Amino acid sequence: MFESAELGHKIDKATYERSVPALREALLxxxxxxxxxxxxxxxxxxxxxxxxxxxETVNLLNEWMDPRHIHTHAFPEPSEEERERPRMWRxxxxxxxxxxxxxxxxxxxxxxxxxxxxxEIRSADLNAEINQIVRFERMLTDEGxxxxxxxxxxxxxxxxxxxxxxxxxxxxxxRVTDTDWARFKLYDRFRAVSEYYLRHTSSGExxxxxxxxxxxxxxxxxxxxxxxxxxxxxxxxxxxxxxxxNAPALLPAVxxxxxxxxxxxxxxxxxxxxxxxxxxxxxxxxxxxxxxxFKRMSVTILFEGPDASGKGGAIRRITGALxxxxxxxxxxxxxxxxxxxxxxxxxxxxxxPRRGRFTIYDxxxxxxVLVERVEGxxxxxxxxxxxxxINDFEExxxxxxxxxxxxxLQIDKEEQLKRFKAREKTSFKRFKITAEDWRxxxxxxxxxxxxxxxxxxxxxxxxxxxxxxxxDKFYARITVLKTLVQRIEAVIDSKAKR
Amino acid sequence: MFESAELGHKIDKATYERSVPALREALLxxxxxxxxxxxxxxxxxxxxxxxxxxxETVNLLNEWMDPRHIHTHAFPEPSEEERERPRMWRxxxxxxxxxxxxxxxxxxxxxxxxxxxxxEIRSADLNAEINQIVRFERMLTDEGxxxxxxxxxxxxxxxxxxxxxxxxxxxxxxRVTDTDWARFKLYDRFRAVSEYYLRHTSSGExxxxxxxxxxxxxxxxxxxxxxxxxxxxxxxxxxxxxxxxNAPALLPAVxxxxxxxxxxxxxxxxxxxxxxxxxxxxxxxxxxxxxxxFKRMSVTILFEGPDASGKGGAIRRITGALxxxxxxxxxxxxxxxxxxxxxxxxxxxxxxPRRGRFTIYDxxxxxxVLVERVEGxxxxxxxxxxxxxINDFEExxxxxxxxxxxxxLQIDKEEQLKRFKAREKTSFKRFKITAEDWRxxxxxxxxxxxxxxxxxxxxxxxxxxxxxxxxDKFYARITVLKTLVQRIEAVIDSKAKR
Numbered sequence: 001m002f003e004s005a006e007l008g009h010k011i012d013k014a015t016y017e018r019s020v021p022a023l024r025e026a027l028l029x030x031x032x033x034x035x036x037x038x039x040x041x042x043x044x045x046x047x048x049x050x051x052x053x054x055x056e057t058v059n060l061l062n063e064w065m066d067p068r069h070i071h072t073h074a075f076p077e078p079s080e081e082e083r084e085r086p087r088m089w090r091x092x093x094x095x096x097x098x099x100x101x102x103x104x105x106x107x108x109x110x111x112x113x114x115x116x117x118x119x120e121i122r123s124a125d126l127n128a129e130i131n132q133i134v135r136f137e138r139m140l141t142d143e144g145x146x147x148x149x150x151x152x153x154x155x156x157x158x159x160x161x162x163x164x165x166x167x168x169x170x171x172x173x174x175r176v177t178d179t180d181w182a183r184f185k186l187y188d189r190f191r192a193v194s195e196y197y198l199r200h201t202s203s204g205e206x207x208x209x210x211x212x213x214x215x216x217x218x219x220x221x222x223x224x225x226x227x228x229x230x231x232x233x234x235x236x237x238x239x240x241x242x243x244x245x246n247a248p249a250l251l252p253a254v255x256x257x258x259x260x261x262x263x264x265x266x267x268x269x270x271x272x273x274x275x276x277x278x279x280x281x282x283x284x285x286x287x288x289x290x291x292x293x294f295k296r297m298s299v300t301i302l303f304e305g306p307d308a309s310g311k312g313g314a315i316r317r318i319t320g321a322l323x324x325x326x327x328x329x330x331x332x333x334x335x336x337x338x339x340x341x342x343x344x345x346x347x348x349x350x351x352x353p354r355r356g357r358f359t360i361y362d363x364x365x366x367x368x369v370l371v372e373r374v375e376g377x378x379x380x381x382x383x384x385x386x387x388x389x390i391n392d393f394e395e396x397x398x399x400x401x402x403x404x405x406x407x408x409l410q411i412d413k414e415e416q417l418k419r420f421k422a423r424e425k426t427s428f429k430r431f432k433i434t435a436e437d438w439r440x441x442x443x444x445x446x447x448x449x450x451x452x453x454x455x456x457x458x459x460x461x462x463x464x465x466x467x468x469x470x471x472d473k474f475y476a477r478i479t480v481l482k483t484l485v486q487r488i489e490a491v492i493d494s495k496a497k498r
Numbered sequence: 499m500f501e502s503a504e505l506g507h508k509i510d511k512a513t514y515e516r517s518v519p520a521l522r523e524a525l526l527x528x529x530x531x532x533x534x535x536x537x538x539x540x541x542x543x544x545x546x547x548x549x550x551x552x553x554e555t556v557n558l559l560n561e562w563m564d565p566r567h568i569h570t571h572a573f574p575e576p577s578e579e580e581r582e583r584p585r586m587w588r589x590x591x592x593x594x595x596x597x598x599x600x601x602x603x604x605x606x607x608x609x610x611x612x613x614x615x616x617x618e619i620r621s622a623d624l625n626a627e628i629n630q631i632v633r634f635e636r637m638l639t640d641e642g643x644x645x646x647x648x649x650x651x652x653x654x655x656x657x658x659x660x661x662x663x664x665x666x667x668x669x670x671x672x673r674v675t676d677t678d679w680a681r682f683k684l685y686d687r688f689r690a691v692s693e694y695y696l697r698h699t700s701s702g703e704x705x706x707x708x709x710x711x712x713x714x715x716x717x718x719x720x721x722x723x724x725x726x727x728x729x730x731x732x733x734x735x736x737x738x739x740x741x742x743x744n745a746p747a748l749l750p751a752v753x754x755x756x757x758x759x760x761x762x763x764x765x766x767x768x769x770x771x772x773x774x775x776x777x778x779x780x781x782x783x784x785x786x787x788x789x790x791x792f793k794r795m796s797v798t799i800l801f802e803g804p805d806a807s808g809k810g811g812a813i814r815r816i817t818g819a820l821x822x823x824x825x826x827x828x829x830x831x832x833x834x835x836x837x838x839x840x841x842x843x844x845x846x847x848x849x850x851p852r853r854g855r856f857t858i859y860d861x862x863x864x865x866x867v868l869v870e871r872v873e874g875x876x877x878x879x880x881x882x883x884x885x886x887x888i889n890d891f892e893e894x895x896x897x898x899x900x901x902x903x904x905x906x907l908q909i910d911k912e913e914q915l916k917r918f919k920a921r922e923k924t925s926f927k928r929f930k931i932t933a934e935d936w937r938x939x940x941x942x943x944x945x946x947x948x949x950x951x952x953x954x955x956x957x958x959x960x961x962x963x964x965x966x967x968x969x970d971k972f973y974a975r976i977t978v979l980k981t982l983v984q985r986i987e988a989v990i991d992s993k994a995k996r
Binding site: 001003004007008009010011122124125127128130131134135138141142144145146147148192195196199200202203204205206207209210211218221222225226229230233234246247248249250251252254255257258259262381382384385386387388391395452455456457459460461465 | 499501502505506507508509620622623625626628629632633636639640642643644645646690693694697698700701702703704705707708709716719720723724727728731732744745746747748749750752753755756757760879880882883884885886889893950953954955957958959963
């Protein structure tokens, strides 16, 4: 894979200086067209051998192009803030919006390759990382991103020569450290692991391109022209690729049995029992939130369910037990302009809490497979892939010691009608009922189909759904609190055992 | 993920009997439309819990539909013939051609799940298998296959009841063995591993569908309707999905340096040296082929290069050293009708040799990224993904103890002209030169670009390309033989060390 990048590619100064002005102009024009159309983001992933010109290339592109439309990110050792979130969080934060170019200098590939070279992880663990990365990159290209992965390479001989040359020159001697020589000793191993990684993360949609790093003029012209050709080709294309899906049909409803329909909505709790239970479970929740072990985990709670199913009320019973500085409540409405310019899950990644905190969602990332599906706001192939993207996302949260509690509050159609009418009668609740609520109600059955499918495809062992019979608010609220307390206790106890 | 499949779905007899005739008719019609259009294959993968009706469903579909257009395959313990090939070989053989339905009863998922449940492999190894399977299934859907993955499920309680009921009835008691009870004890573990597998191999294009297995009528109607809806939806679609690619541009040629152009074609060998070297290397090759350790490996050799670069001559110098019963020579021409109805690599999988044998390809699977790319016989997105598909394929060969020797014979344009003219003058060689050869010659540069790109993307550590300077036939032939001998020796020696 590195054959072409060990040939000693070279461009003479005259050719270079003759070529650059036109290239720069064309790149700038393409960049403005990209920004004007704002149809897709460009993600340039930069990896490779030390000293092969990664940093110089990043600087050069920033110089050649309009830096207002380029975001450059480097990923040194993770900060404390970053270590408190799943590993991919820092990369999600760095994704460029549609119309912009993001240069990721040492992206998600760096840590797995480095750790494997240093034998900190086993080859099988590297495979698990690769699996996750392949799915992540597929999500990016499915979202329409132009993903350009550049690997800067130097042969062993040239790497050796380069270090020697830097050492010889008094002006650059300081740049060569013992670490550099120690890493050079690992050259062969680094090359083998990188080749394995490149091979297993290359696909038709997101191939790696290997570039010889030695000659600055060759390297710069190559990267510039590659970027230009990729931009031009994608800008010319009118329709985004892959508008239809090869997926089979969804499970047909053959009998009338379905998960939500099978809930026993007659479950009830008396006011007296509610009051005593509320005190008990809120007390336990509060104790847990102050447990020293809680500092090493976090809790994400989300609520879905029909309008007027009692999501707000249940949330208030949780927050009532917590210190206001310890939780964040998030209500999900239509995405903002900034959010629409990013992959679907981006707006949820951005809100991920640090450790020791609660985040409570009133509606959530499941909007994709509920309202967006039912209202036709996104194509079938997009919501179909959302199930696995969501499962991957939630798995990462849970692996990062997040208790993820997903509550579906189920009421029946009659109960909803009763509550709608009651809201209309109570002046201070009237704002809670709108024409849209009545419209949604007409699509009750379609929403239930989507909800059943969602539960089926996203109730997983790391992140199960809890379905709450909610015709009775007392019963629903206590069940939510109790489930939450038990889920947190299970994790705190399991930590203790370790 | 199994929520809906634990509800006790049921269809009463009357409803069932009322629904079946129309469903069968519609299925038959869809099946004939599928066969008539012959645009895509249908692959039904069947997995799940023991006793959840997998076998019955397969039988039923065969009864309902026209069995001439359905191929059913079960995969018990691999045969000796199968164990001598890479693990995926038996599944490639079972793929249905376009226009047909293939039912794979316990497909590629069975072994990884089972081995993990029995703790024969680690969780990280399961991830490596999953990675491979995800890439394989993506290839299938990229090729346009309608991939329907059905998982038949039974809750633990129902599984228990079922075994008890079978034991109680004297007519079915024989069906319940100690193995069944032993496996039942592993139910929870099986469920957990299966859920993990299903979750990580579900994607928007190839999702798993979980079906409750207890009630035969429910199960049958569900599968029938799901299949019908999937067929109808795909048959109605005019154009295949995904005709364009989201890939970035290819590496531009910035200087004139390229891998093939950098070869020193002046390398020569005298006739005398050739004669003595030929004897030496052929002798060593023959000895190797009779080494007892050779029985546990196999050798695949392929030749690519411009017309008249000497592929045939080099091949004859190899076969001259071998027992005719020990090798198979394969010349790759345009695919047959049968081969065109399958994924691209199918025709190469079918020829994979058993152990202890040589297979020599005169042109190979690389046609996809050479002639098919240059002549525009396949879309860019298809040859772009071929690089990784080929790398995956070759990795499987090598992991299965195949020495894979890939030779590119390089000559220059002048040498080709000389050879063309010589062929035209020699009557017994005249058949070797056609108008097509002259036409290909006009595209010399385009072919060289494609070849350079191919070498760059598919020369990997398990399966490197060997580039042979072939202006001098003596030099080329000896280098091929020598390389081959050394590659085989390396593997035989490495085995000995273990």
